[in-house]
Amino acid sequence: MSLAEYARLAIKYCEKTGVDEAEAFVQAQQTIEVVLERAEIQSERVKTQQGIGIRVIKNKKLGFAFASTLSKASIEEACRNAQSLANVSMPNPDWVSLPTPSKLPKTPSGLYDEETAVAGGDEILELAMVSYDAAKNYDKRVEIDDGKFSAFVTDIAISNSHGIDVEEKTTLLEGYLICMAKERGEASSMAFEYDIARSIKDFSSKRIGEVAAEKALASLNPKTVEPFVGKVILDSDPAATILMYPIMSAVNADNVQRGRSLWAGKIGEEIASQKLTIVDDGLLPKGIGSSSFDFEGIPHQKTPILTKGKLEGYLHNCYTANKEKKKSTGNAYREGYNMLPLILASNLMVEPGKKKLDEMISEVDKGIIVRRFSGNVRAESGEFSGIAKQASYIEKGEIKYPLKETMISGNTFQALKNIIEIGCEIRPTLAKAYVPPILIDKINIVSK
């Protein structure tokens, strides 16, 4: 049986047993993982995983159950479990309906790569080794701490009792390496580099190794700096963590409706620097979060979030959209078949500026550049504080020296108003956002 057939089977069974609405989300995933640890292949895994999640609604009461076995018997059992949970649930007066079918856009190009789909343990091991060798050969002082390279082939099918019936297959490659450099008994801080792509062709193992090594070397012999409030260049990855994560939370319609978002009621207002324009694009070709439909089967689309600093809209799934009698923006997302849909950006795209990172550095009179951030970001309030890893001190447009045990802190929503420059080198991050380096001002910087 195909995944779509399992999904339909579940819907048929639920309909027979007298629920008002039902939805089945079926996922099958083949994963190959190679884990490197302490300069050695620690494990190689081939994993086959599948499962079904069933959402039923009866008298506005919700029940959800899942199973990792796809068989008639286990699916029917999961349907009954979902129903019995709905029976003990309580009605939600805000419930309107599961989504109804609408015409799907053409599947964005480059989401499935045959070469990745047929890759075996050997091919993924080869990717890991290329990266490993690139780091090792970059400089003798570099040591590899750990890394992981994964290939996913994912097949998703969604059916519901209103006639939604969709299926799509995608591939994805992810890899990272963590290195340190050692010189005269002193070790650098841990340097992190990654790549993420839909195909083997677009995935650069070599670059991961080289950049991780370069970052580790650049953080040897660190010094401290007198505390100051000033300019910080956030590289793509820390910019995603510090700036995009609270934005995703603030434009999540569920948070808006619950009063958890500082951007509630601010549509049309200028809430960030005019340099900042962001859209969520679920149809980006080769996009990490792209597909023709979201995880409720609603068409993906392009949704403007910020235009020149002005708030344009929020991200919805079917439930939050229905609550306001709006159309869903197609942002339902599930971590897996065993989870109910939440709201998440698909590909949050920051519109790139004109300057390269080197140029941005050359224009900073006094500041720091942060290439990795290890800290806490409070999504609701935007407060952040943490250690700037692979951070260097900039003076008169030049990188002077790496920083030791330096903490940065501030408030994201304030920082968005203090953006000085947005770089042109945009790249996908591990946080569902495509982000270039961003220069912000008025950040607290303190060394021990």
Added chain:
Amino acid sequence: MVINKRDGISLVVDLLKSCLKKAFGYSELRYHKRDTFTVSVKDGKIDVLNSGIVEGACARTLIDGSWGFSSTTLLEKDKIEKILKNAASLAKASKPKKKRAVKLAKNKPYIDKYETPMKTDPRKSSKEELVQLVIDVDKDVRNFSKNIVSDTVNFNIVDDELIFLNSEGAEISQRIVRCFGSVMVIAREKGNITSAYDSIGAQTGLEILKKTPLINAGKTAAERASKLVSAEVAPAGVFPVILENRIVGLLAHEAVGHCSEADLVFGGSFLTGKIGKKVSSEKVTLVDNGFYPNGFGTMKYDDEGVPTQKTVIIDKGVCRSFLHSRETAQHFNVKPTGNARAWNFEYDPIIRMRNTYIESGDYSLEELAEDIKEGFFLKGGLSGQADFTGEFMFGTQEAVKIKNGKFAESLRGVTISGNAFEVLKNVDAIGDDFIMRIGLCDKEQINYVGMGGSSLRTKLLMGGAK
């Protein structure tokens, strides 16, 4: 709700046993069935009401010193034989690329059964009552104060059936039950917004709800969010601090525990070569206990079939032991400590902490504050991270000012950082208010852990407002 039957388990054991006969080299087969129940109420409405089962099996094979691993959710004889074959061929294929040849320390092949000691087995209890309880807690939390605008209350049961078999003859089945819940509260006032969070839980049955009612977590979170909504952010700099008992476990775990994991020691962590040497203040005794009563990370056997034990990492300031798997124990020529754990059947076991804590002292909170002229009492943990050099960071929710030995106003918490061993060297007093908390640790794969300790006094770097 599905009721597992013990005879179902013995059927799986028989199936795995028959498959294992055909295994190559040293082979392990693990079966894992995770039965979960979650109820989550947001702002007075049920947001999640879930139950489900994930089950599968995995094979790990060691051939000529090289591991291979494969897993599946398809529990049929030919599929299990296939993962054994996959594991063997992966082990052979990667062999030429590996530098170290793995050897395993000896371990008796145990034949045993274990089940979490429980008074109220969740399998036999009404889910309706649990749903009602969470609804009630949500209501009380939202009524706590006018400035509370939103909340999420959840309660979870994770019921694991684990089977471990290996080609040496081990045959272990364990049932591990964890019950836990949390409350997240958002408060808003005059354009300010803040959140607070607290949790309860243990490895136990539903009696946890009597021992530590979920509303306690609700009160802690509600009180904190409500109070801090109009508070300033704590300042930045190095200060003398008291770490609350609830976050001392984070320090023990993040900062010190990871450095004692033998795979990290092998890679040159801070504790490499430090056995028998002084690494902290003599006030500090730091333990990782795999069989702590009701500990979130407790098991009778780890996922290599090694019995768990109490492992003293630091004894009165002196480093005494690392945490081992069979592989690292052989390398370091010691006995395995029972620290090889896997998140589920999709992962091979790696060295993980179980229940990590700093042993109690005898100071009261007031006595801890007495000698602090200007400092902070840091409360409520957020997530953390550490490098194996001992550099760590973790977030705190609240920073109560201490002035001339007295507690003063509360500020919003900030991330703290430092080198763990420096922080532990600066520990000059430990409180008497020991507690064990629940945690989730991520080291390539996640796992449930216990973290504990008593409030203690030290000095560290706070990253806050100017």
